[in-house]
Amino acid sequence: MSRKAMYFEDVDIGDEIAPLPFTPTREHIAAYVKACHITEKRFTDEAYARSLGMESIIAPGNMGLAYLSRMITDWAAGAVLRKLDVRFRGFVKPGDHLTCKGLIVEKHARGSENSIECDVFIENAQGDRPVAGSATVILPTRG
Amino acid sequence: MILDMHVHSDVSDDGMASVETYLRWITRLRQTRRIDGIVFTEHRLFNSEADYETLSRQYNILILKGTEADTDCGHILLYGVNEKILREFDLTNVHMSGRDIIQAMQDAGGIGVPSHPGRRYIGLVEHLENGYEIGETLRAVEQLNGGSSQQENARAIQLVQDRKLFGIGGSDAHFVSAVGKYMTEFKRPIDTMHDLVEHLYAGEYRPIPLDEARYPG
Amino acid sequence: MIEFDRTILAKEFVLGTFQVTAEMIQAFAQAVGDTDPRYMDAETAPHGPSAGLIAPPIFYDVFRADQVPDPKVKFGKVTFNAGQRCEFYAPIRPGDTITMKTRITDVYEKTGRTGKMVFIVRETTYENQQGEKVAMVEQSQVRRESGSSRE
Numbered sequence: 001m002s003r004k005a006m007y008f009e010d011v012d013i014g015d016e017i018a019p020l021p022f023t024p025t026r027e028h029i030a031a032y033v034k035a036c037h038i039t040e041k042r043f044t045d046e047a048y049a050r051s052l053g054m055e056s057i058i059a060p061g062n063m064g065l066a067y068l069s070r071m072i073t074d075w076a077a078g079a080v081l082r083k084l085d086v087r088f089r090g091f092v093k094p095g096d097h098l099t100c101k102g103l104i105v106e107k108h109a110r111g112s113e114n115s116i117e118c119d120v121f122i123e124n125a126q127g128d129r130p131v132a133g134s135a136t137v138i139l140p141t142r143g
Numbered sequence: 144m145i146l147d148m149h150v151h152s153d154v155s156d157d158g159m160a161s162v163e164t165y166l167r168w169i170t171r172l173r174q175t176r177r178i179d180g181i182v183f184t185e186h187r188l189f190n191s192e193a194d195y196e197t198l199s200r201q202y203n204i205l206i207l208k209g210t211e212a213d214t215d216c217g218h219i220l221l222y223g224v225n226e227k228i229l230r231e232f233d234l235t236n237v238h239m240s241g242r243d244i245i246q247a248m249q250d251a252g253g254i255g256v257p258s259h260p261g262r263r264y265i266g267l268v269e270h271l272e273n274g275y276e277i278g279e280t281l282r283a284v285e286q287l288n289g290g291s292s293q294q295e296n297a298r299a300i301q302l303v304q305d306r307k308l309f310g311i312g313g314s315d316a317h318f319v320s321a322v323g324k325y326m327t328e329f330k331r332p333i334d335t336m337h338d339l340v341e342h343l344y345a346g347e348y349r350p351i352p353l354d355e356a357r358y359p360g
Numbered sequence: 361m362i363e364f365d366r367t368i369l370a371k372e373f374v375l376g377t378f379q380v381t382a383e384m385i386q387a388f389a390q391a392v393g394d395t396d397p398r399y400m401d402a403e404t405a406p407h408g409p410s411a412g413l414i415a416p417p418i419f420y421d422v423f424r425a426d427q428v429p430d431p432k433v434k435f436g437k438v439t440f441n442a443g444q445r446c447e448f449y450a451p452i453r454p455g456d457t458i459t460m461k462t463r464i465t466d467v468y469e470k471t472g473r474t475g476k477m478v479f480i481v482r483e484t485t486y487e488n489q490q491g492e493k494v495a496m497v498e499q500s501q502v503r504r505e506s507g508s509s510r511e
Contacts, residue, residue, distance in 0.1 A: 003396075013171055022393070032391040035384070036422045052438050053507035061441040062421040066392040069417050073396050078409055080448075081417045087157055087317075087443040105319040106164045117164060119320045133443075134159040134318065140409075156470070156479075157443070187470065213471045237471050263473045 006076030008107070008114040008139040017102030017118060020071035024059050026094045032063045059092040064131040068120050071100035072137055079137050082115060086133030090124075097125045102135065113138050144329040145356050146205070146339075147181045147322055149220060149258060149285060149313025154193070155186040155211075160319040162195065166202040168319045176356045178323055180205025180333070182222065184258075184313075187213055187235050189224040207336050210234060211258060214241035216270040216277065220285065220313070223253020223340045241267075242278045249280050253336075254343045256311060257281070259288040261298030268298050283343055286310025287350035289324030290317075309343070312350025323353045362478055363434035368464050375425035375460040375484075382454040385415045388422055414451035420486055420495050423460050428482075431464050435478045436503030442479060445498040450488070457489040465498070478503045 033043050041048040042058060049057045065084060073079050092098065099122070106117035115138045122131040150165065151158035162183065169178050181204065183190070188210065195206040210221040212234055219241055221228070228251050232239055245255035260267035267284065271277065286299050287310070303310045312325035330347040333339050342348060382402060389399040398410045405413040452458065466481040479500050486495040 013168070028391065031387075035387040035391045037424050039424075060421070061444065062418055063392065065444060065446070066388075066394070066416060066418040066421075070392055070394040070396075073394070073416075077396075083445075083447050084417070085159060085443075085445040087159075088441055103320050105160070105168055117160075117319075119159070119318045132159075132318065156468075218471075235468070237469055237476065264475050265471055265473060 003074075003077035005078050006139055008109070008116070008141045011104055011107070011116060011139065013104055013107060015104045017071060017104070017120075018075040020067065020074060020100040021098070022067055022100070023097050024063070024092060024094055026057070029057065029059050029063070029094055032060060032066075036060070036062070054091060056093050059094070061088050061131070064088075064092055064122050067100050068122065068131070068133075068135065071102060071120070072118075072135060076137070076139060078140055081135060082113075082138055083136035084120075084133065085135075086120070086131050088131055090128055090130030092122070092130055099123050114141050115139065144179050144331065144333050145177050145326050145351070146179060146329065146333065147314050147316070147326045148311050149184050149211070149288065149315045150181045150322060151185060151211075151315070151317045152183050154183070154188070154190050155317070157186070158317050162198065162206070164319050165322055166198060166204055168322060169204055170202060172323055176323065176353055177358050178204070178326065178356060180207065181322070182207040182209050182339075184209040184211045184220050186211050187237070189221075189229060189234060191229070205333065207339060212239065212244060213237035213265070214239050214244060216241035216257070216275045217260065217262070217265045217267045218258045219244060220256045220258045221248055221253060222256065222343060223248065223251070223336055225251055225253065227251045228253065242276060246278060246280050252340065254282065254340050256283045256285060256343065258285040258313070259291045259295060259299070259315065260284045260302050261295035262291060266295065266298070268302050271302075281306070281308065283309035283311055285313050287312040287325040287352070289314035289321055291315075309346045309348070310350050311343070311348065312352075323356065325350055325352055326356055327351070328356070362467060362469055364431040364467050368429055368431050369467070370463055370465060371429070372461055372463050373429050375428065375462055376423070377457055377459045378423045380415065380452055380454055380456040380458060382413055384422055385413065385419060385454060388419050389416055410451060413454055415453070417446070417448045417495070419452055420446075420497055423458060423486065425460065429462060429464055431467055431480055433467060433478050433480060433503050435476075436505055438505075438507045439501050439503050440507065442500040442502040444500070447496045448494070449496075450492055450494045452488070452494055458494070459487045461485050461487070474504060474506075
């Protein structure tokens with residue numbers, strides 16, 4: 001993919017971040033679990049997940065954060081994530097058709113660290129948002 | 144006068160936006176939609192120390208403070224919280240009596256308005272169906288809530304009709320971009336919490352979606 | 361009144377130290393399909409603004425301790441992750457040694473669509489070999505009666 005730098009001067013409050021669609025499969029979840037040395041069975045063992053009351057295994061919450069982080073840096077090459085604050089309101093299951101979305105709600109011009117605040121979400125096909133939060137991102141300036 | 148009656152700032156445990164970020168967003172929204180003010184109804188606390196007077200003047204937005212309490216019949220928005228209420232009730236107590244706090248708010252010169260009544264467990268409708276006695280002082284509920292599904296709001300509308308209550312609208316915003324989703328349109332101007340409480344009992348208002356919050360003419 | 365082990369509040373626990381390698385960074389980035397050259401490309405990354413390969417911000421999730429402090433909340437049957445509040449101060453790089461420290465900072469209750477819930481808030485800091493704080497993650501876990509549906 002071509003990575004375009006996004007400059008602080010070029011964005012406005014109300015702008016949308018380029019959405020990132022993704023569908024986590026059991027293989028994706030297994031790869032994340034392996035990369036993070038996760039031993040918790042609710043992410044890999046179907047019977048165990050059901051014993052906790054869930055329909056199936058779920059994706060780790062931090063995997064959703066990693067996708068949100070990727071959405072931001074795919075949209076703005078060189079962007080630096082300074083803060084990410086999210087609530088988990090639903091489960092992410094294998095096979096769910098999801099989209100990471102974001103909206104710029106604030107700009108802070110602070111000399112060396114010009115940043116934007118964004119409302120960020122992971123939305124499923126039903127329009128629900130199992131992950132919802134706020135990100136502060138440093139963007140480079142043209143000057 | 145159009146107010147978003149139900150907003151959470153980062154003072155709430157699950158709020159994501161600062162007061163000032165909300166005000167700047169509202170300033171932008173005002174280019175096309177009318178919003179005259181907001182009420183910060185923080186979860187299980189009343190932010191006594193916060194003084195929003197300066198910000199209110201700076202942005203020309205009415206800012207009032209309330210609480211969203213957890214009770215034994217669901218969540219209740221409290222408008223007009225004062226020292227008397229804070230002495231009588233521990234707002235962090237999720238088992239407090241909803242009936243008692245609604246009565247106590249009226250006695251203390253305020254009002255308790257059940258929020259998202261159509262939701263499971265934390266909505267009033269389900270508790271009433273299970274035999275909860277809310278008492279005679281209930282006057283208004285949050286008829287349209289920005290975090291509720293269509294079915295949940297439909298149950299709230301039904302409650303308003305069945306019990307001949309007044310209905311407010313609130314966004315229940317925890318994020319900046321959710322503010323104003325539903326609001327309350329009052330027939331008369333409101334400058335203080337005292338005015339707001341008076342009008343809430345009088346009933347000349349209706350819940351509206353953001354799209355209907357237009358400037359006259 | 362929530363019953364739990366109050367002696368644990370605000371006590372700091374050192375959970376361990378961990379070595380960072382380029383392979384770990386690449387495995388993590390690949391798991392979410394992230395092809396940012398700052399994480400993936402050892403050849404171009406040194407010439408870019410990050411002055412070398414760096415880890416994606418959420419890379420802290422690879423650091424895992426066998427034992428974490430447990431306030432032993434006497435409520436609920438199952439624990440879920442309710443939310444994370446993260447701050448990122450400096451990048452993590454291959455060759456870094458990261459020390460993980462954690463404290464339980466709060467335990468409180470509230471009600472949601474699925475009933476009563478008790479929240480446990482844990483703050484974890486990550487420091488590199490220079491004693492520089494690289495990240496802070498405040499995680500909220502929730503104890504509930506069952507996992508049948510989310511709030």
